[in-house]
Amino acid sequence: MGALRSRDFWSGAAFVAIGAWFLWRGQDYRFGSAAAMGPGYFPVLIALVLAMVGLIILFKSLRSHAAAIERPVLRPLVFVLAAIVVFALSIERFGLVPATIAAIVVASPASREFRWSETIALAVGMAAFAALVFIYALSQNMPLARF
Amino acid sequence: MESMSALAGGFSAAFGIYNLLFCLLGCLLGTLIGVLPGIGPLATIAMLLPITFAMDPLTSLIMLAGIYYGAQYGGSTTAILLNLPGETSSVVTCLDGYEMAKRGRAGAALAIAALSSFFAGCVATLFIALLAPSLAAFSMQVRSPEYVVLIALGLVASVVLSRGSPLKAVAMALLGLLLGTLGTDVTSGETRFVENILPLYDGLSFVALALGLFGLAELLSNLEHPEARGTLVGRITRLWPSLDDFRQAWKAVLRGTGLGSVMGLLPGSGAAVASFTSYVVEKRFAHDPSRFGYGAVEGVAGPEAANNAAAQTSFIPLLMLGIPGTATMALMMGALMMQGIAPGSAIVTTNPTLFWGLIASMWIGNLMLLVINLPMIGLWVKMLSVPYRILFPSILLFSCIGVYSLNSSSFDVWMLAVFAAAGYALRKLDCDAAPLLIAFILGPLLEEHLRRALVISRGSPMIFIERPIALGLIICVVALIGLIILPSFRAKREEAFHE
């Protein structure tokens, strides 16, 4: 069915799912009344409306010929996300210089025009630049390098 | 007029060699920080604070203020070139600014942004000089009920300014409101939806959200479609705006300046809502609103003027009322108090040199920033032609560093990864992230002010109608919504008519 590949169908479905989750978890909090709203009031109401809007989008997608979702290209996504994760893991444990080098090395293969020589040069150059700008010039709160 | 002679005195103080030097230093530093994604003026001002204790109060204030509004100029640069919003106010600049860049008009966009900001800065400074006491009094009248209406306006604006399907824009705004509820609820003190994850007690990181949904999603899109970048780099025709651009933009600049000057007086939400509102107003008043979202120069000129005007006038509540609207302002207040100066309405009489000297230096600072930023346009545009395989890891790196350094939190960097993935998904689903981001910022504020207004009025909703400014704002909002919806009704009726 064409509809199952459509962007609107999945957007609608996502909105319904997210709205439903917040609606469910929002029950944990006191609702209150319009004059004295509790912490649950706002989230539950908004979640309800979101789910309803999601349903409308979903049903509209079934009736009309909405565009299909473009095929995701995995290569850039995987390398970019991996690079961010590598940075998150290494910044505190190892410091700015190693984290920078690691992040650049892991991110670079995301581009199809990736070349090792350029990557290494960039990684080292960026590490020096970042250390200069962030730690020396801006006195940011992060370790330079620790092993 | 008394203020004019005091202002003249302020200028002579501001032109002192040390003050000029530190003004330049502040502006340079501010521009640098503004350009670096994620890092904001807050951390830098905090680091420099101890140094300022040894300096003359006026000099230190001049430098810190220079950093603050310098960052506004710098933030627009990355918003236009890379779709990376560094601050709340640069989010709107991304919309049409980046689109202009994609069409090879990065130079024009940057120039318009700088010129609009300069104009707005000058006018706002004049505004302050003439009206400081009344502005302060006005600022005092605006409390929670007024904020509720103002923020509601901002939320409506966020849906209107979105490209594409209005229904999806509404859904994205609602989603943004929901994400904003994560964290500690001010009015009840309870934490919502975050269990025991301490770093989430203060809510999701705005910078991680903005960089992930806007900047990194764009980055991923460029990696998937390398051809699309070709127009950005290949078609750079001229670095300067055309005569047409100026003609289209000047009214936007005027309106934006007016909006921003007034809204900057409202501590906190004022400056943010100013740029969104300006965008929406421009879209409404344009001859051809369909250009918006695809590189309309008014969409850059108006909001840039608005946010720079707001950046200037936001010093009024700080200096004249001792009310810091944002964390950065609170820092500056701390700096003042460490110097033994108590902000408050007395400051104009007890410390005229300080007050007027600062105002004068804001004008000088704006001039310096224009002089710094305009020639750099050529440099920035050249930077865009660096091969993407080298550019994108650098952008990614600076985003990570920026996000980390805000709270020294690696948790926030993890969040960046999550939001980058989410931003990617949203693009695939053709959902516009702008309403989400704006609603994320405004939602918690709306809820806080609404519930507080009701606590204080002991549950009576009449409070919104009893207070004159609130009532006035409601009328404006209704009028604005009417103005926006009415034409589209008419258009729909005409469509049906033609069929």
Next chain:
Amino acid sequence: MKSTLSMIAVLAAAAITTANVSAHAADYPEKPVTIIVPFDPGAATDLAGRIITDELGKSLGQRFLVENKPGAAGAVGSQQCAQAAPDGYTLCVGVLGSHVTAAITNKKLPYDPAKDFTPISLLYASTMAIAVSTDQLKVKDFDNLVAYVRENPGKVSYGTAGVGSPQHLFIESLKQQHGLDLVHVPYNGGAQAVADTAAGYIQMVVASLPSVVPQVASGKLRIVALADAQKNPSQPDVALVKDTFPGTVFTGWAGIFGPAGLPDDIRDKLNEAIGAALASEPVRAGFAKLDAAPQHTTPDELHSMIVDTIALWKDVAEKAGIGR
């Protein structure tokens, strides 16, 4: 010969062992020490923290670095300190909010302020002020205020820095003990509460003294009482809360802590150095600008302060329904 050799060996062994044991505190610190400040740079606690760490660094001969780790009103940084190795190279600044009220209002707090830390010394005490809007309330002093509140139950709103904040618990304890009917209006931080009171939107605010002084100068606020134990020299005419309600004292404070299990000798060495620093000119001058009254205590005194205050307010919180 054998016995002489063995005697020398025994003596040498003894010398080496005792040398190692005392080398602990004698050589400390041998490398830079990190002090975690669980607040944003530029906050009052951060500024005070930097002043004292500068001085400590000078007297102990090593760099004392401030690391800001804001979040969850001080809980994020405090947790990191509690989890650090107890070798004396990671310490933290703790305040009333992070080390007392957090435990009361958050039942799921991932650290126990009484057990997971080694208290080293108090740093300073800060004054809390009760101020009213001159527009809204014409009361001249605290007694008048109390009388007014008793005559107008439920009419007076007071603002604080948030639900479960020390100011909130303090006023709630007054409400419960003395039958005052006040309506709480929580804000995200003291500055906004002060602003709304100055504008006359709410009638009363409880906040740190420095945050209300500018508004007093401009005539919008009047300080009706201070919650200190003795008169504050910068506000000699203002009454104390304990004049009306004997025994009621409330001050903000900050102290230095290490993770639990910190060796006693390192702790005592730090305590001594802090005492000296608190008496030094730069610290006295710097603290004075922040309205921080330097106060040196023993580790045990700090510990009892925490335990006693938690016990004092636990019931208040339960009766008021604060805490999850």
